[in-house]
Amino acid sequence: xxxxxxxxxxxxxxxxxxxxxxxxxxxxxxxxxxxxxxxxxxxxxxxxxxxxxxxxxxxxxxxxxxxxxxxxxxxxxxxx
Amino acid sequence: xxxxxxxxxxxxxxxxxxxxxxxxxxxxxxxxxxxxxxxxxxxxxxxxxxxxxxxxxxxxxxxxxxxxxxxxxxxxxxxxxxxxxxxxxxxxxxxxxxxxxxxxxxxxxxxxxxxxxxxxxxxxxxxxxxxxxxxxxxxxxxxxxxxxxxxxxxxxxxxxxxxxxxxxxxxxxxxxxxxxxxxxxxxxxxxxxxxxxxxxxxxxxxxxxxxxxxxxxxxxxxxxxxxxxxxxxxxxxxxxxxxxxxxxxxxxxxxxxxxxxxxxxxxxxxxxxxxxxxxxxxxxxxxxxxxxxxxxxxxxxxxxxxxxxxxxxxxxxxxxxxxxxxxx
Numbered sequence: 439x440x441x442x443x444x445x446x447x448x449x450x451x452x453x454x455x456x457x458x459x460x461x462x463x464x465x466x467x468x469x470x471x472x473x474x475x476x477x478x479x480x481x482x483x484x485x486x487x488x489x490x491x492x493x494x495x496x497x498x499x500x501x502x503x504x505x506x507x508x509x510x511x512x513x514x515x516x517x518x
Numbered sequence: 519x520x521x522x523x524x525x526x527x528x529x530x531x532x533x534x535x536x537x538x539x540x541x542x543x544x545x546x547x548x549x550x551x552x553x554x555x556x557x558x559x560x561x562x563x564x565x566x567x568x569x570x571x572x573x574x575x576x577x578x579x580x581x582x583x584x585x586x587x588x589x590x591x592x593x594x595x596x597x598x599x600x601x602x603x604x605x606x607x608x609x610x611x612x613x614x615x616x617x618x619x620x621x622x623x624x625x626x627x628x629x630x631x632x633x634x635x636x637x638x639x640x641x642x643x644x645x646x647x648x649x650x651x652x653x654x655x656x657x658x659x660x661x662x663x664x665x666x667x668x669x670x671x672x673x674x675x676x677x678x679x680x681x682x683x684x685x686x687x688x689x690x691x692x693x694x695x696x697x698x699x700x701x702x703x704x705x706x707x708x709x710x711x712x713x714x715x716x717x718x719x720x721x722x723x724x725x726x727x728x729x730x731x732x733x734x735x736x737x738x739x740x741x742x743x744x745x746x747x748x749x750x751x752x753x754x755x756x757x758x759x760x761x762x763x764x765x766x767x768x769x770x771x772x773x774x775x776x777x778x779x780x781x782x783x784x785x786x787x788x789x790x791x792x793x794x795x796x797x798x799x800x801x802x803x804x805x806x807x808x809x810x811x812x813x814x815x816x817x818x819x820x821x822x823x824x825x826x827x828x829x830x831x832x833x834x835x836x837x838x839x840x841x842x843x844x845x846x
Contacts, residue, residue: 477564479773482738498734 439518440492445511452487453507456480466508474507492518525657528696531650532704533846534596534661537589538690538813539582540800543574547683556679566772570686570801572671579611579689580618583667584625586689586809591626594693594846596661601693603632603659605650607642607666607805609834610673611635622665632659639720640768640833641710642666642805643690644840647829648708650694651841665691666805675728684771685729686801690809704846706755709747710839713739720834740774740832745781748830751840759787763825764815764845768832769797769807778830792820804833812845821845 440448450464457476470476476484481504485496488510494517496504504510546569547558561567573582583606591598606619619633638645643666650662667689676682697703716739719732744767752759759782767775772795779793796811803810808829815821823845830840 478734479564479737479771482734483741483777486738486742498732498738501734 440515442511442515445492445514446507448491449484449488449507449510449514452484452491456483456487464507466506466511468507469505470507471505488514494518527657528655529700530697530703530705531654531694532697532702533692533843534695535590535592535594535693535846536691536809536813536816537586537591537593538688538806538810539585539589540688540810541571541573541575541577541582543572544569545572550679550683554677554679554682556683561683564771564773565684566795566798567683567801568798570799571688573669573687579608579667579669580622580625582669582687583608583618583622583665583689583691586667586691586806587622587626587663587665590691590693591663594695596693596695598627599629601628601631601661601663603650603653603662604628605634605636605646605662605664607636607638607646607664608668609637609639609642609804610668610670612672618667622667623663628663638805638831638837638839639835640770640802640804640807641831641835641837641839643808644708644829644831645710645837647692647694647705647843648710648839648841651705651708654694654696661693661695663691663693665689666807666809668804668806670729670804673722673727673729675726678728680733681729681731684802686803688800688803688806688810690806690813692809704844706751706842708839708841709750709754710837711747712838713743713836716836719836737771737774739836740770741777744830744832744838745778745785747832747838747840748778748782748828749785751830751842752828755842757826757842759785761826762787762791762828762842764792764794764821764827766794766808766811766815766827767830769794769800769811770802770833772797805831816845
């Protein structure tokens, strides 16, 4: 079981690989769409990689609810 | 009980010729931005398309298909009368009756061929090549014309920016014939399948006869499930990913194309493997996209005779098919 901090670090690495955003900019209060300028298809790529990395399922309808990095960290923590 | 005689089998099939046809009318992203909430940058970022070609002069789907088919027959060096079967892969015929294959064959001047339509949407061309190769190997046909032809513009809501920016019109065709010996077989085994549980992710809405696509779900499926299909096609042909010179996936979305190519490279495909990017100037033309891309890549020298080419089609159904071919 990864801690919230480990999840954030892992998620930031995925966001960097998929969207080219510096890991330092990926913090819990940031909105994927409004702050990090990540589009819906990149969100799918991030979800797929997060599923592999953390052993969770993130269906598309759930994905739409994950507005901020913090939402994603909490979801992964709860469902891993 | 009678003993039934079967035709002599052949070593397998090979490609003999290619051809394609597109409308002359070019629609740019800026053109679309005039009628819907979108922009050139938005479209390039999401799907990688710069412009597409759309019929605006009433050309019939079967007319465009016949043009592509005629070019493929000419390229093969055969006479139309030597073609004994026509497979018409399409999901955009204006009506289900009559089929497209027979009337397209007639327009090309192919007398009385076996002629049938095949609807596997964007996977249609690879399904058609797989079917044609099996027919040739089993001896039920000698020379088969496979045409992928789509007039998607008839089935779009031109105010829906999730589909109108992507789809376009085109036809592409290939002629296959028997390989004289095992060493000259040019069509590898097909790997094909479907995911009917995902049928509701791409369908035509009956209320407006317009294509609807669940973009995220389809993107997820295409970027996770199709690379393994392509790799399986390579394995079935007795090759490794490093043997592939050219990769021509269905031109669904440039980001899907790039995601699949990246996965193939992780599995050993070469960095210098040429990857089709025909969607940039042609849009997503469903069953036509693979032969259209091949014809364009031949014209600009990116695919040449003897190249080992990996094809993979995927789309509505959902359905998918792939195989390795040797370019004629």
